[in-house]
Amino acid sequence: MAAQSSKAKRKSASTSQSSSRKKQKRVVDSISELPWKSVSRPANSGFEGDEGILELEEVDDVEIVYEETENGRVMKFKVSESTLDDAQNNETSGEDEDSPLEETIKDDILEVEEDFDASVELPEWAAFNLHPLITRSLHKQKFMKPTPIQSSALPAALKGKDVVGIAETGSGKTLAYGIPILQYLLSQPPPSKLSTRSLKALILAPTRELALQVATHLRACIEEGDKGKSSGPPRVSVAAVIGGMSAQKQRRVLERGADVIVATPGRLWDLLQEDDNLASQVKNIKFLVLDEADRMIEIGHFAELDNIVRLTLRPEEDATVEGDVPPQESPDALQTFVFSATLSRDLQQNLKKRKRAIRKKSGSPSTTLDELLLKLDFRDPDPEIIDFSPKGGVVSTLKESRIDCVTKDKDVYLYYFLLRYTGRSLVFLSAIDGIRRLLPLLELLQVKAFPLHSQLQQRQRLKNLDRFKSTPNSVLLATDIAARGLDIPSVDHVIHYQIPRTADTYIHRNGRTARASRDGFSLLMCAPEEKRVLKALMSSLHREGENEIPEMPIELDLLDKLKNRIQLAKKIDVAQHKVKKEKHEKNWLRETAEAMEIDLDSDLASEEEESTNKRKEKDSQQTIALKAELKKLLAQPLVASGAYKKYLTSGSRAIVDDLLNSQHGEGLLGFTRSDAKTDLLNGKKTKAKAKKPAKVKSTTANEDGEWTGFDS
Numbered sequence: 001m002a003a004q005s006s007k008a009k010r011k012s013a014s015t016s017q018s019s020s021r022k023k024q025k026r027v028v029d030s031i032s033e034l035p036w037k038s039v040s041r042p043a044n045s046g047f048e049g050d051e052g053i054l055e056l057e058e059v060d061d062v063e064i065v066y067e068e069t070e071n072g073r074v075m076k077f078k079v080s081e082s083t084l085d086d087a088q089n090n091e092t093s094g095e096d097e098d099s100p101l102e103e104t105i106k107d108d109i110l111e112v113e114e115d116f117d118a119s120v121e122l123p124e125w126a127a128f129n130l131h132p133l134i135t136r137s138l139h140k141q142k143f144m145k146p147t148p149i150q151s152s153a154l155p156a157a158l159k160g161k162d163v164v165g166i167a168e169t170g171s172g173k174t175l176a177y178g179i180p181i182l183q184y185l186l187s188q189p190p191p192s193k194l195s196t197r198s199l200k201a202l203i204l205a206p207t208r209e210l211a212l213q214v215a216t217h218l219r220a221c222i223e224e225g226d227k228g229k230s231s232g233p234p235r236v237s238v239a240a241v242i243g244g245m246s247a248q249k250q251r252r253v254l255e256r257g258a259d260v261i262v263a264t265p266g267r268l269w270d271l272l273q274e275d276d277n278l279a280s281q282v283k284n285i286k287f288l289v290l291d292e293a294d295r296m297i298e299i300g301h302f303a304e305l306d307n308i309v310r311l312t313l314r315p316e317e318d319a320t321v322e323g324d325v326p327p328q329e330s331p332d333a334l335q336t337f338v339f340s341a342t343l344s345r346d347l348q349q350n351l352k353k354r355k356r357a358i359r360k361k362s363g364s365p366s367t368t369l370d371e372l373l374l375k376l377d378f379r380d381p382d383p384e385i386i387d388f389s390p391k392g393g394v395v396s397t398l399k400e401s402r403i404d405c406v407t408k409d410k411d412v413y414l415y416y417f418l419l420r421y422t423g424r425s426l427v428f429l430s431a432i433d434g435i436r437r438l439l440p441l442l443e444l445l446q447v448k449a450f451p452l453h454s455q456l457q458q459r460q461r462l463k464n465l466d467r468f469k470s471t472p473n474s475v476l477l478a479t480d481i482a483a484r485g486l487d488i489p490s491v492d493h494v495i496h497y498q499i500p501r502t503a504d505t506y507i508h509r510n511g512r513t514a515r516a517s518r519d520g521f522s523l524l525m526c527a528p529e530e531k532r533v534l535k536a537l538m539s540s541l542h543r544e545g546e547n548e549i550p551e552m553p554i555e556l557d558l559l560d561k562l563k564n565r566i567q568l569a570k571k572i573d574v575a576q577h578k579v580k581k582e583k584h585e586k587n588w589l590r591e592t593a594e595a596m597e598i599d600l601d602s603d604l605a606s607e608e609e610e611s612t613n614k615r616k617e618k619d620s621q622q623t624i625a626l627k628a629e630l631k632k633l634l635a636q637p638l639v640a641s642g643a644y645k646k647y648l649t650s651g652s653r654a655i656v657d658d659l660l661n662s663q664h665g666e667g668l669l670g671f672t673r674s675d676a677k678t679d680l681l682n683g684k685k686t687k688a689k690a691k692k693p694a695k696v697k698s699t700t701a702n703e704d705g706e707w708t709g710f711d712s
């Protein structure tokens with residue numbers, strides 16, 4: 001009822017406005033008015049930029065939990081028995097409409113204030129005068145001061161202004177838009193019952209994982225501050241609406257009422273089409289956030305995003321002339337936030353030109369982003385634009401490096417890097433096929449690797465992400481599905497197995513490391529045929545050239561030894577693949593014959609079977625032998641050149657020292673403990689001092705201009 005009466009009020013307000021003012025945009029009153037009833041979606045091709053982010057299987061029962069680890073607080077997607085509803089609303093059973101949870105929601109301000117003085121504990125947040133639940137949570141999470149983007153965005157956002165925020169990856173953009181929303185919600189009288197909550201904020205994000213992460217981050221901001229203070233339903237309810245999870249459960253959560261929805265556009269649009277009540281709530285939201293707006297328009301879901309944005313449009317006054325005072329603020333006015341690490345200069349220009357473009361109503365906008373921005377209901381003709389994009393696109397705590405090598409040697413170089421510099425490494429590949437090829441290879445080499453791409457079930461995606469988060473020395477082989485927004489603590493290295501095609505991709509991929517002022521390392525693997533792409537990348541990053549990214553020093557002796565291991569692993573993989581393929585073909589033949597009701601010639605079949613069995617036997621013996629050989633190789637420590645002599649002359653003590661100094665325990669002997677950044681810096685120094693390199697890497701072009709692999 002309450003929701004209905006407020007809707008009625010809004011409607012009459014908008015009607016009276018409409019009689020006195022000329023509208024710029026038509027306001028959509030019902031979902032059925034929209035020209036798009038259903039949106040066709042591209043099939044998964046498995047290639048970069050087409051990860052089918054919203055098209056995967058339904059997954060129930062994924063819970064998000066925080067876990068304290070030695071590397072800090074880790075968010076985990078727990079694929080468990082508990083229901084999505086429980087995780088989303090922190091309600092116990094939550095199923096029963098008449099349960100005690102429907103009782104009055106406590107306003108806890110006084111209780112929280114009793115034992116916590118934010119002006120003393122968090123002086124740097126004091127100027128924002130935040131609700132005690134928020135400050136308490138910031139304190140608990142050890143966010144002792146706002147990050148620069150938060151400091152700059154909060155004053156304008158808390159005053160009700162529209163904000164466009166551009167800041168480096170990992171710089172705290174989520175709370176820059178999240179705190180103003182929570183502050184607003186906490187300043188409202190608490191609803192008397194859960195069911196009377198009406199939607200106030202809609203946050204749209206491009207990937208499911210990012211949407212879940214944002215929802216968790218916001219919930220933590222309320223729940224951490226409220227821990228042990230009050231029981232019952234949360235003061236602010238944040239629901240996640242994403243593909244790949246039960247739509248039924250999400251519907252139920254929404255029916256119960258949520259203050260904030262964090263959604264991927266595809267699933268939200270699906271629900272909106274069948275739920276007029278939800279559509280009318282979206283129409284009346286107070287906050288609209290586009291997180292990673294540039295990405296959302298890229299991945300083929302623009303139509304859904306556009307439809308949702310159209311729903312949020314309000315009646316608008318005639319465009320004002322530049323420099324005019326913005327229209328009178330109304331408490332119902334929509335506040336719009338657009339955030340990303342990579343909103344282009346073009347976009348910023350477009351925002352500035354927006355008013356003029358509207359006034360002139362001249363022609364159609366030139367890009368999809370223009371189109372979207374023209375549609376966004378920026379109340380201010382000139383929204384607050386905060387641009388903290390770092391020079392050259394990279395975070396100052398990130399060290400970049402590159403390896404030039406021929407394509408066929410990339411596996412060896414990758415293996416070298418993973419072995420030499422242990423830690424958590426996120427390897428980006430441009431196609432799913434590449435992940436499928438590399439994964440068994442790394443597994444044979446006993447490297448702990450997990451895949452992440454769109455053709456995995458959502459449950460598996462979240463599981464693999466969790467495993468990567470909780471395994472200290474591990475590798476995530478991912479497509480760009482993992483490039484945006486994911487906040488995985490302690491990713492030590494980001495490796496670009498192929499040169500990314502756009503500057504934005506490079507920036508966002510790198511942004512998975514060096515987050516929140518931590519150190520990070522990135523490695524570009526560049527084949528000769530990718531040089532042109534690298535050059536274009538450097539130019540769009542406004543960098544001078546590839547030489548601005550230093551070459552990673554490589555210990556060629558070690559590389560040579562690793563090559564043997566890789567070759568062996570590849571042979572085993574080929575042999576295993578052959579067996580699998582034969583089995584598949586045989587099954588196919590049998591199934592096809594059955595389907596066509598054809599009897600296979602029994603003599604021929606048994607002859608064939610006999611020869612297949614013989615071949616299989618031979619193959620499997622060969623595979624067993626190869627595996628044994630690889631096992632032996634893997635058991636032998638890799639010894640640095642000159643180290644044998646040292647061990648012979650100085651007895652076992654040196655070995656012990658080396659083992660102690662080696663980051664890799666028994667795996668590498670004679671190599672001193674180091675990390676990629678130190679080696680890169682030392683390598684650079686050595687290079688500068690050396691008159692002639694002792695060994696020239698043969699991965700550069702020879703005199704005939706041909707590219708060759710190392711020592712091959």
Ligand SMILES: Nc1ncnc2c1ncn2[C@@H]1O[C@H](COP(=O)(O)OP(=O)(O)OP(=O)(O)O)[C@@H](O)[C@H]1O
Pocket residue numbers: 142143144145146147150167168169170171172173174175340341484485486487511512515516
């Ligand atoms: N004021 C703060 N002080 C310390 N840490 C913070 C603060 N605000 C946020 N963080 C932490 O910083 C990390 C990065 O924040 P967030 O995910 O919001 O970054 P982002 O700018 O959105 O990154 P991306 O562009 O990659 O999506 C998170 O782990 C978050 O908990």
